[in-house]
Every structure is written in C-alpha cells, then in structure tokens.
Amino acid sequence: MAIKVRIPTPLQKLTGNQGEIDAKGVTVNEVLADLEKQFPGIKGRLYDEKGALRRFINFYVNNEDIRFLKGETTPIKEGDELSIVPAIAGGVGVTGR
Amino acid sequence: MKIESLLEAVGKTPLVPIRHIGQEIKALHSGQVKIYAKLEYFNPGGSVKDRPAARMVQEGIRSGQLTKDKTILDATSGNTGIAYAWIGAALGYKVELVMPENVSLQRKEMILACGAKITYSSPMEGSDGAIRLVKKIAENKKDYFFPDQYNNPMNPQAHYDSTGVEIWEETKGQITHFVAGIGTSGTIMGTGRRLKTFNKKIQIIAVEPNDPLHGLEGLKHMASAIVPGIYKEKELDDKFQMATEPAYEICQRLAREEGLVVGHSSGAAMLAALKIAETLKEGLIVALFPDHGSRYLGHS
Ligand SMILES: Cc1ncc(COP(=O)(O)O)c(C=O)c1O
Numbered sequence: 233m234a235i236k237v238r239i240p241t242p243l244q245k246l247t248g249n250q251g252e253i254d255a256k257g258v259t260v261n262e263v264l265a266d267l268e269k270q271f272p273g274i275k276g277r278l279y280d281e282k283g284a285l286r287r288f289i290n291f292y293v294n295n296e297d298i299r300f301l302k303g304e305t306t307p308i309k310e311g312d313e314l315s316i317v318p319a320i321a322g323g324v325g326v327t328g329r
Numbered sequence: 330m331k332i333e334s335l336l337e338a339v340g341k342t343p344l345v346p347i348r349h350i351g352q353e354i355k356a357l358h359s360g361q362v363k364i365y366a367k368l369e370y371f372n373p374g375g376s377v378k379d380r381p382a383a384r385m386v387q388e389g390i391r392s393g394q395l396t397k398d399k400t401i402l403d404a405t406s407g408n409t410g411i412a413y414a415w416i417g418a419a420l421g422y423k424v425e426l427v428m429p430e431n432v433s434l435q436r437k438e439m440i441l442a443c444g445a446k447i448t449y450s451s452p453m454e455g456s457d458g459a460i461r462l463v464k465k466i467a468e469n470k471k472d473y474f475f476p477d478q479y480n481n482p483m484n485p486q487a488h489y490d491s492t493g494v495e496i497w498e499e500t501k502g503q504i505t506h507f508v509a510g511i512g513t514s515g516t517i518m519g520t521g522r523r524l525k526t527f528n529k530k531i532q533i534i535a536v537e538p539n540d541p542l543h544g545l546e547g548l549k550h551m552a553s554a555i556v557p558g559i560y561k562e563k564e565l566d567d568k569f570q571m572a573t574e575p576a577y578e579i580c581q582r583l584a585r586e587e588g589l590v591v592g593h594s595s596g597a598a599m600l601a602a603l604k605i606a607e608t609l610k611e612g613l614i615v616a617l618f619p620d621h622g623s624r625y626l627g628h629s
Pocket of ligand 1: 376378406407408409510511512513514515516517546547548592594595619620
C-alpha cells in the first residue's frame with residue numbers, strides 16, 4: 233500500500249530531485265525504512281547516531297505532528313501523507329500559524 | 330537613557346566574557362586566550378538583524394526610494410522580519426514579509442503584533458523558497474520598497490559602521506579572531522571588513538551548517554543554498570562547518586553555566602570559538618550571538 237512522502241528540498245539530491253515519493257509501511261518507522269531501501273543514505277540524515285529521529289526535523293502524518301501522536305510508531309495507512317519538514321526556529325508545522 | 334526614537338537604541342550591545350565553558354582548554358584556563366560574546370539580543374527587536382534592517386530602511390528613505398505610499402517587502406526566516414515590522418511601525422511604513430510557513434509561532438506573532446503582513450512560502454523549501462517567492466511578488470510592482478537583504482550593500486555596511494567599530498573599541502584593539510554565522514553574510518562581511526581596516530591580522534571566521542538539512546535557524550549551508558550577492562568568500566580567513574546537535578547542546582550549557590540564553594546559531598558560533606581557542610597560545614576571540622533563546626522555546 234502506498235503512502236505519499238513529501239521530501240524537503242535539502243533532501244531531494246538523494247531522491248533524484250523528486251519532492252514526492254511513494255513508500256510502503258504501516259508505521260512511520262516502516263515508511264522511513266522503505267524510503268531508505270529506495271534511496272540509500274536518507275536514513276542517516278533523518279535519524280541521529282543513537283537511532284532517534286533528529287530533533288530539528290518535524291514529521292507530520294496528514295499535517296499532525298507525530299510528536300503528538302505515537303512518535304516513530306505512529307500508524308499510517310494507504311492514502312495518508314507523511315511530510316518531512318526541517319524545523320525553522322522550532323517551526324510549529326505545515327499548517328500551524 | 331532618554332532617546333528620541335527607538336531606532337537610536339539599535340546597536341551598542343554588551344560584550345561579555347565566557348567565564349566557565351572551555352576551562353579544560355589550557356590557554357583558556359590560564360587566561361592567555363579569552364572568548365567574549367557579543368550579545369545581539371539586546372537590540373530592541375531582539376536580534377542582530379535590527380542593525381541592517383534599520384540601515385536599509387533609513388537608506389531607502391534618504392535615497393527617496395521609500396516613500397509613505399510604499400510597503401516595505403522582503404524575504405526573511407524571522408529575525409529580519411521582526412526588525413522590519415517594529416521599525417516600520419515606529420516610522421509609519423507598511424511592512425509585508427515573505428517567510429517559510431514553518432517559522433515558529435512566536436516569530437509570526439511578534440510580526441503580526443506590529444501590524445505587518447505575512448505571506449508564506451513552502452515549508453519544504455526553507456529560506457530559499459521565501460527568496461524565490463519575494464522576487465515574484467516584487468516584480469514589476471511600484472508600490473513596494475524591496476530592500477533585498479541578501480543583495481543590499483547597506484546590510485554589511487550597517488555592520489561596517491557599527492558592529493565592527495564597537496568590537497574594536499570594546500576589546501581595546503586586542504581582538505585577534507572574529508567568529509560569526511552566515512545567513513545573508515551581512516554580519517561577517519561588514520564586521521570583518523571593518524576589523525581588517527583596524528588590523529589586517531584579525532582572523533575572520535565564518536560558521537555554517539555541515540549539512541543542507543540542518544536546524545541552525547538563520548544560517549545557510551552555502552554550497553547548497555542560493556548564494557547571497559553580498560557574500561564574498563575570499564574575504565574570509567576560514568569557514569567552520571557545524572552539526573546541529575552539538576550546537577543545541579552547547580546552548581543548554583551556555584544557559585546553565587553562563588546565564589546566556591541564546592539561539593542555536595549562537596551555539597554554533599560558540600563551538601567554533603572553542604575550536605579556535607584549542608589552537609591558540611594567546612588571543613582574544615569574539616563570537617557574535619545573534620539572538621535570544623526564548624525565540625526557540627517550545628521547540629521540543
Ligand atoms: C538567528 C540568526 N543567526 C544568524 C544569522 C546570520 O546573520 P547574517 O544574515 O548577518 O549573516 C541570522 C540572520 O538572519 C539569524 O536570524
């Protein structure tokens with residue numbers, strides 16, 4: 233099943249300049265693992281040395297910050313959208329204002 | 330202190346010694362090497378960007394390009410926007426800013442509080458997205474005054490005329506190294522250029538993120554970003570690349586061990602200052618701290 237993943241400009245070198253990628257998985261972790269399979273090297277940019285998602289990158293499932301859901305284990309289903317958004321000054325979100 | 334206009338309160342910020350962090354470095358412990366921080370959060374708008382914003386607006390008025398019927402328009406990731414917003418309100422000009430949608434709520438609210446308008450660019454494209462969008466908005470429109478902070482010589486000039494002189498005088502000419510992050514590069518270019526006129530041996534060292542994907546707000550990874558017109562890499566003596574996480578960690582230490590609550594780009598400058606200190610027998614390093622840490626609170 234396909235999840236649409238939105239890739240920020242600074243990572244598009246790794247995805248062949250694509251801003252949207254289809255990936256598989258039933259949790260955020262699984263979708264990101266599938267992304268790594270498609271584009272080796274991307275995982276190291278998203279996770280720190282300790283294996284946690286980097287603090288300065290925000291992940292949204294359909295515009296909901298996964299920090300307020302279940303973090304890396306947030307469930308995700310076909311048709312959902314996962315956005316990877318670098319935090320700017322503690323950016324509050326894709327839609328937050 | 331009585332002043333006639335809030336713009337007179339821009340600049341003349343404190344320069345304070347770092348007293349506790351880095352004591353494991355011999356030359357710092359013995360006092361042969363010293364690190365000082367220039368605290369730009371003392372500006373009225375809370376950041377270093379008050380200096381260039383005030384200068385660009387004043388120059389616009391002086392040259393006749395900015396008149397009361399026009400709106401000040403520029404791209405910003407936050408601090409310059411806050412500066413334009415309060416300066417515009419103080420002087421009676423309308424302000425419109427283009428910034429990435431994922432800029433923090435605090436920043437947006439400060440700008441809106443001053444009555445400025447915000448147009449959002451894509452959160453996926455960072456500050457370069459805002460630069461591209463502002464150019465489209467400014468194109469062929471006569472009702473805007475577009476200072477274009479990335480290409481306006483008055484941006485570094487503000488630092489040439491203020492920051493550079495202040496640091497030279499405050500250190501009584503003892504400064505040997507100047508360290509600052511690069512965003513538009515106005516700070517490092519203007520301050521560096523002025524310090525070199527006083528003593529060309531002073532080392533000018535820039536700090537940038539080590540990766541295009543980073544969390545050092547206000548800084549640009551030059552190799553992957555739209556390079557500002559005012560940026561002249563040749564004039565730098567060195568450039569350090571910093572990772573985001575260590576910069577976040579040193580910010581915590583600056584707060585706990587020095588009482589300095591500063592933004593992440595200040596942390597990156599502090600890390601560079603410590604690296605330089607390790608290589609010196611004697612010297613006086615000045616690191617510029619662009620803004621206050623309260624702008625980043627609420628960040629997980
Ligand atoms: C927090 C912060 N740090 C550093 C900088 C970089 O300063 P400059 O644009 O003078 O290079 C900025 C500029 O926007 C900033 O907002």
